Amino acid sequence: MGHDLDDYCAANQPRFVDELVELLRIPSVSAQPAHAADVRRNAEHIAAAAQAVGFTTAEVVETPGHPAVYAERIVDPALPTVLIYGHHDVQPVDPLDEWVSPPFEPQVRDGKLYARGAVDDKGQVFMHLKAVEAHLRTRGELPLNLRLIVEGEEEIGSVHFEQLVESLRDRLVADVAVVSDTGIFARGVPSLTVGLRGLCGVEVHVRGPSLDLHSGVFGGAVQNPVEALARMLASLKDPATGRVTVPGFYDEVVPPTDEERAAYASLPFSEDEFRATAGGITQTVGEEGWTVLERRWVRPTLEINGIWGGYQGEGSKTIIPAHAGAKISCRLVPAQKPQVIAERVAFALRAAAPPGVTVEVVVKQGGNPVVTPSDHPAVRAAARAMAAVFGKEPVVIREGGSIPPVEVFQRVLGMQSVLVGVGLPDDQIHAPNEKFDLDHYAMGVRVLARLWDEIAEGVHEQPATV
Amino acid sequence: MGHDLDDYCAANQPRFVDELVELLRIPSVSAQPAHAADVRRNAEHIAAAAQAVGFTTAEVVETPGHPAVYAERIVDPALPTVLIYGHHDVQPVDPLDEWVSPPFEPQVRDGKLYARGAVDDKGQVFMHLKAVEAHLRTRGELPLNLRLIVEGEEEIGSVHFEQLVESLRDRLVADVAVVSDTGIFARGVPSLTVGLRGLCGVEVHVRGPSLDLHSGVFGGAVQNPVEALARMLASLKDPATGRVTVPGFYDEVVPPTDEERAAYASLPFSEDEFRATAGGITQTVGEEGWTVLERRWVRPTLEINGIWGGYQGEGSKTIIPAHAGAKISCRLVPAQKPQVIAERVAFALRAAAPPGVTVEVVVKQGGNPVVTPSDHPAVRAAARAMAAVFGKEPVVIREGGSIPPVEVFQRVLGMQSVLVGVGLPDDQIHAPNEKFDLDHYAMGVRVLARLWDEIAEGVHEQPATV
Numbered sequence: 012m013g014h015d016l017d018d019y020c021a022a023n024q025p026r027f028v029d030e031l032v033e034l035l036r037i038p039s040v041s042a043q044p045a046h047a048a049d050v051r052r053n054a055e056h057i058a059a060a061a062q063a064v065g066f067t068t069a070e071v072v073e074t075p076g077h078p079a080v081y082a083e084r085i086v087d088p089a090l091p092t093v094l095i096y097g098h099h100d101v102q103p104v105d106p107l108d109e110w111v112s113p114p115f116e117p118q119v120r121d122g123k124l125y126a127r128g129a130v131d132d133k134g135q136v137f138m139h140l141k142a143v144e145a146h147l148r149t150r151g152e153l154p155l156n157l158r159l160i161v162e163g164e165e166e167i168g169s170v171h172f173e174q175l176v177e178s179l180r181d182r183l184v185a186d187v188a189v190v191s192d193t194g195i196f197a198r199g200v201p202s203l204t205v206g207l208r209g210l211c212g213v214e215v216h217v218r219g220p221s222l223d224l225h226s227g228v229f230g231g232a233v234q235n236p237v238e239a240l241a242r243m244l245a246s247l248k249d250p251a252t253g254r255v256t257v258p259g260f261y262d263e264v265v266p267p268t269d270e271e272r273a274a275y276a277s278l279p280f281s282e283d284e285f286r287a288t289a290g291g292i293t294q295t296v297g298e299e300g301w302t303v304l305e306r307r308w309v310r311p312t313l314e315i316n317g318i319w320g321g322y323q324g325e326g327s328k329t330i331i332p333a334h335a336g337a338k339i340s341c342r343l344v345p346a347q348k349p350q351v352i353a354e355r356v357a358f359a360l361r362a363a364a365p366p367g368v369t370v371e372v373v374v375k376q377g378g379n380p381v382v383t384p385s386d387h388p389a390v391r392a393a394a395r396a397m398a399a400v401f402g403k404e405p406v407v408i409r410e411g412g413s414i415p416p417v418e419v420f421q422r423v424l425g426m427q428s429v430l431v432g433v434g435l436p437d438d439q440i441h442a443p444n445e446k447f448d449l450d451h452y453a454m455g456v457r458v459l460a461r462l463w464d465e466i467a468e469g470v471h472e473q474p475a476t477v
Numbered sequence: 478m479g480h481d482l483d484d485y486c487a488a489n490q491p492r493f494v495d496e497l498v499e500l501l502r503i504p505s506v507s508a509q510p511a512h513a514a515d516v517r518r519n520a521e522h523i524a525a526a527a528q529a530v531g532f533t534t535a536e537v538v539e540t541p542g543h544p545a546v547y548a549e550r551i552v553d554p555a556l557p558t559v560l561i562y563g564h565h566d567v568q569p570v571d572p573l574d575e576w577v578s579p580p581f582e583p584q585v586r587d588g589k590l591y592a593r594g595a596v597d598d599k600g601q602v603f604m605h606l607k608a609v610e611a612h613l614r615t616r617g618e619l620p621l622n623l624r625l626i627v628e629g630e631e632e633i634g635s636v637h638f639e640q641l642v643e644s645l646r647d648r649l650v651a652d653v654a655v656v657s658d659t660g661i662f663a664r665g666v667p668s669l670t671v672g673l674r675g676l677c678g679v680e681v682h683v684r685g686p687s688l689d690l691h692s693g694v695f696g697g698a699v700q701n702p703v704e705a706l707a708r709m710l711a712s713l714k715d716p717a718t719g720r721v722t723v724p725g726f727y728d729e730v731v732p733p734t735d736e737e738r739a740a741y742a743s744l745p746f747s748e749d750e751f752r753a754t755a756g757g758i759t760q761t762v763g764e765e766g767w768t769v770l771e772r773r774w775v776r777p778t779l780e781i782n783g784i785w786g787g788y789q790g791e792g793s794k795t796i797i798p799a800h801a802g803a804k805i806s807c808r809l810v811p812a813q814k815p816q817v818i819a820e821r822v823a824f825a826l827r828a829a830a831p832p833g834v835t836v837e838v839v840v841k842q843g844g845n846p847v848v849t850p851s852d853h854p855a856v857r858a859a860a861r862a863m864a865a866v867f868g869k870e871p872v873v874i875r876e877g878g879s880i881p882p883v884e885v886f887q888r889v890l891g892m893q894s895v896l897v898g899v900g901l902p903d904d905q906i907h908a909p910n911e912k913f914d915l916d917h918y919a920m921g922v923r924v925l926a927r928l929w930d931e932i933a934e935g936v937h938e939q940p941a942t943v
Contacts (some may be wrong), residue, residue: 116732208693212793220756226780227878229755230808231772234762241710250708250831282513289695290686296700296833305699314692315703316796317564317787322804327678329806330782338788340795365716367762375793412693430543
């Protein structure tokens with residue numbers, strides 16, 4: 012199975028690269044209003060490319076922000092249907108002078124294609140188009156139904172994505188989503204991501220005097236809101252164990268299975284490399300009893316994302332500040348609920364407030380953690396497709412971050428996702444000199460082409476649950 | 478003694494007010510470059526007024542910033558010499574719409590003169606000029622030598638004052654300084670301020686990753702610099718006792734005498750009024766075992782003046798910030814040394830740093846606490862002058878703040894200061910509707926006129942130590 016597809020891909024790979032290069036020339040930077048027309052042009056380019064490979068419907072879909080692309084090829088309602096997700100916008104390119112070649116003038120060096128968006132996510136969206144092309148040119152038809160949604164605002168927080176999904180709800184009906192916006196664990200270690208952490212957040216405001224006070228005239232008799240806030244924040248975690256001390260914080264946490272822990276422990280994790288990737292930190296820290304991977308994948312965390320209060324300028328201003336504030340967010344794991352955890356954090360903050368200040372805690376909207384069972388037929392299908400192409404069984408892993416579309420698919424559409432990406436940890440996404448290893452690009456097309464066969468096959472085994 | 482002066486002052490008081498009103502029309506806001514020419518015009522106005530009342534030298538003195546005024550009347554080198562200090566610049570006037578009458582169109586309402594600078598400090602500088610006028614017009618000569626320095630940068634931190642004093646060192650030789658830039662304890666409670674707290678400061682920087690990290694990808698395994706800083710700051714004070722926990726912080730503190738404590742306890746202090754003045758705080762806090770006045774006057778404190786780190790904008794940014802920082806200052810009492818205390822705070826901060834971050838503490842220049850012994854002849858002379866005018870013995874108090882010129886006089890010139898001011902706590906200095914009670918203005922002129930007699934008399938009792 013799939014040799015015909017592999018042969019087609021191999022024969023056409025140089026053109027696949029040329030076509031991707033054309034797409035990468037469009038500076039679709041969603042964060043910069045000056046590039047709004049480029050983002051639209053980019054959407055039009057992708058819609059045209061989707062139509063060219065054989066999607067029967069392929070159109071630009073408006074949102075209150077940047078446009079998305081929707082396409083579909085419905086072969087037979089009786090066949091399984093997959094919803095493909097990707098995004099066509101890219102990160103800003105600053106600092107520009109660190110790029111070896113200009114970010115929107117793609118260049119191949121040493122088998123790698125350098126350009127902004129090469130792997131995140133234009134290249135991986137293009138893998139899908141080329142996989143469909145391989146099927147249709149080789150066999151004349153797909154073995155399943157495909158729907159494709161490519162948003163234009165992922166790099167600015169998928170701000171209108173939920174609204175988009177609501178409005179396209181009827182056209183997004185599918186058995187499972189395949190999301191290609193991630194990478195594999197390491198070069199030579201193919202992997203499938205089945206879990207993402209959820210998110211919740213609060214903003215805390217500590218208010219003392221109604222105006223900044225002279226620290227000489229008043230200092231010693233007035234509670235300092237910054238000091239109060241520091242004390243409150245410090246109380247949220249036990250420095251000895253690294254555990255969050257918010258009452259009830261861990262109550263709903265579903266621990267990983269022994270099998271999962273064993274699988275994670277078997278991964279080729281390098282503490283040195285991790286520290287280098289993590290901005291050159293001097294050492295890792297974290298919750299007692301868990302490895303670095305576990306702390307990031309299967310344990311919830313609490314982080315202070317920002318803090319402010321009083322005078323931040325040059326020199327000195329000897330005041331007792333009137334106000335201090337902080338932003339806090341938690342990463343959540345199954346089965347924690349964002350609203351519940353945020354309320355518990357808010358309660359703990361209020362309880363830790365010293366006398367002489369008033370505390371306000373604002374709870375923000377959050378997102379649920381998501382985990383697709385690793386025995387889900389689509390996960391198994393993806394594992395077989397990867398194994399065939401990479402010559403090695405993929406490991407089933409999680410990610411510490413949140414991918415809002417995956418959470419939206421689960422919450423709004425009740426649909427589970429499989430994350431099939433072929434990026435590498437050193438691809439420099441969001442940084443200068445982003446690249447896509449062309450071998451991985453080629454393997455990615457083959458993995459996805461095979462995946463449709465595997466899902467179509469798998470459905471005969473377990474039709475009800477695909 | 479002094480009836481002739483009182484009579485002259487009473488007869489000329491309306492003119493004293495008119496002349497002050499003219500000075501108050503000049504918007505000498507030192508903080509705003511647009512008013513630089515006004516500050517200069519103001520200095521010229523004061524130099525001319527000093528010459529008009531009888532100072533023999535009266536000139537504008539340049540600094541790298543706003544100009545000062547120097548004047549002198551040296552009667553006889555054998556007589557005691559006093560250096561008068563004041564400032565001619567004023568605070569900005571924002572928020573302008575809260576002023577009942579425009580800040581630079583002085584208006585008398587209900588016996589009070591409303592204008593920016595009315596009491597801080599143009600009015601109190603003018604008291605000195607009118608006191609000299611009273612002596613010279615009544616008796617033809619002063620009973621002592623006077624030097625006058627009026628700076629133009631007090632409201633922006635006396636940035637060039639030390640330099641100015643160094644450059645005028647030979648012309649500032651005097652037995653004692655009289656500083657009129659303060660108020661009395663309360664209406665009907667005349668007071669002399671003999672102590673000011675010193676100041677030292679540090680800025681602390683906590684650095685973790687070299688760049689902001691994704692809190693999902695990295696959260697749980699990386700020390701958060703904001704959390705580290707919060708923990709370090711919280712460790713500096715014991716919340717149960719309100720005491721600073723920095724090792725050695727209190728080692729050199731000279732406690733107040735029982736007499737001082739008894740005197741402070743006898744003052745008409747209202748906790749309610751204090752809380753209202755302190756920006757409407759809900760309750761006072763502070764070091765166990767000391768009253769609110771003592772906490773502000775005779776006990777050292779540690780305050781966080783500002784803090785920053787990570788994302789402070791609208792909405793959320795889910796990062797582990799690369800960096801966090803804070804500004805900390807301590808108010809010092811005799812015999813604490815700014816450099817020593819700052820180094821101890823720096824040491825405590827470094828010692829409290831958790832693993833995974835690096836800490837840098839920058840020690841800033843500080844100022845010594847100053848206390849003029851309450852049995853100093855000039856303090857006793859000032860007490861007699863106040864008692865004669867207010868009809869009540871003044872209480873001898875301290876202030877919690879620092880007045881940089883007083884510290885400069887002590888450190889650079891080895892000269893002690895007596896603070897003779899007649900402002901009231903509700904004069905709204907630095908706020909809209911600043912005012913000077915015209916009765917206090919009149920009494921202030923009389924106090925200062927008498928003070929020169931009292932010092933001249935006192936010197937005969939204790940010539941060596943005046």
